[in-house]
Amino acid sequence: MSGAQTQVQTAADDFAEYALLVLGRSEHTVRGYRSDLAQLAGFADTFADFTLDQLRAWLARAVREGKARSTLARRTAAARAFSTWAYKQGYLAEDVAARLVTPKVNRPLPSVLRPDTAEAVVAERAAEHAEEHEEVGPAAPEALRDLAMLELLYATGMRVGELTGLDVADVDLSRGLAKVTGKGDKQRVVPFGAPAAAAVGEWLEAGRPQLVGNAGGAEGPGGALFVGSRGKRIDQRQVRRVVERAAQAAGAAGVSPHSLRHSAATHLLEGGADLRVVQELLGHSSMQTTQIYTHVSAQRLKAVYDQAHPRA
Structure with a gap:
């Protein structure tokens, strides 16, 4: 593929800016969005390719690669947030990723000191x-x-x-x-x-x-x-x-x-x-x-x- 950005990549950049300036997300969260959505764009170049099957295939590959549940949960959250924004912007006819199920993450109990x-x-x-x-x-x-x-x-x-x-x-x-x-x-x-x-x-x-x-x-x-x-x-x-x-x-x-x-x-x-x-x-x-x-x-x-x- 040429160096030119795909439709989804360009929209993802706009979404990241929106998340930072309008939604007030932290810079750390927005960096995570950019990283995850850049990978997602490899599966869905255009919004015509942005389907539930493609999203599931993207997450399935992460599972095959042995990614942690926390990584899967973060990627799912990024896809859902982007999908909602893209739907409101008119890029999507429906909020495709809303039907994605967020994997449960086994959160470790925090380390606590005795008083x-x-x-x-x-x-x-x-x-x-x-x-x-x-x-x-x-x-x-x-x-x-x-x-x-x-x-x-x-x-x-x-x-x-x-x-x-x-x-x-x-x-x-x-x-x-x-x-x-x-x-x-x-x-x-x-x-x-x-x-x-x-x-x-x-x-x-x-x-x-x-x-x-x-x-x-x-x-x-x-x-x-x-x-x-x-x-x-x-x-x-x-x-x-x-x-x-x-x-x-x-x-x-x-x-x-x-x-x-x-x-x-x-x-x-x-x-x-x-x-x-x-x-x-x-x-x-x-x-x-x-x-x-x-x-x-x-x-x-x-x-x-x-x-x-x-x-x-």
């Missing part, structure tokens, strides 16, 4: 912070920042990308509230407790000004809440390294920011929080996503029962 382990991960950085105060005078700004980030991650259950996206103006220390921008640019307000408020307050007072000052005010007084050593907004990789380092020091290897998110959700439910409250806190659009934490809690309850009950 004492989660607190130990945060406390480990707090202990280092205290030692730095005692031995070398004022704590290094990075130590104040790292403690504040760990406290906020576990206190709120926010995603690492949401943490790095926070600005100074998004945090109200007196009320213990943070305005978080989640997936699809949807905003929500999440609460946090006194330990997180104290850590963030100390970072803002004694840590952040040093890093921003070193960089000539790159982020300014109203810019990014968390900055790196050059005074610019911290990136997600740096946050992950901070969490991993603190976890290893606390004897809990393999912990990520997402582990703290899962743990916060599970511990809230175990403490009696309503499922809808946890859904709002985490920024889940679907209750079904939040319900996975009820399975985690039930699994832990069963483990405790088996260990403690004489008739288990």
Whole structure:
């Protein structure tokens, strides 16, 4: 085939732009759409070829290639979203892919820390912070920042990308509230407790000004809440390294920011929080996503029962 784009490829590019700018899908999701639909275009060059049989053949080849169920589910979702858009645009006489069945994905239960382990991960950085105060005078700004980030991650259950996206103006220390921008640019307000408020307050007072000052005010007084050593907004990789380092020091290897998110959700439910409250806190659009934490809690309850009950 020549280098010219086919009818379906051209339409797929338009759809990807629509998904990003109009539907508000994340860049990660849109990249997935582009990749999947580029492969689909190899099976259906034109919309005359865009039939249910062709779509099923495309997915069947993925099965023969040994693709994971999660990949099949993602490809099915991309085809269905594109088909709906193409039907509304008049490219298709009917929404062809609406009849595709999404393969069920066996979602692994999230890794959840025990409450004492989660607190130990945060406390480990707090202990280092205290030692730095005692031995070398004022704590290094990075130590104040790292403690504040760990406290906020576990206190709120926010995603690492949401943490790095926070600005100074998004945090109200007196009320213990943070305005978080989640997936699809949807905003929500999440609460946090006194330990997180104290850590963030100390970072803002004694840590952040040093890093921003070193960089000539790159982020300014109203810019990014968390900055790196050059005074610019911290990136997600740096946050992950901070969490991993603190976890290893606390004897809990393999912990990520997402582990703290899962743990916060599970511990809230175990403490009696309503499922809808946890859904709002985490920024889940679907209750079904939040319900996975009820399975985690039930699994832990069963483990405790088996260990403690004489008739288990």
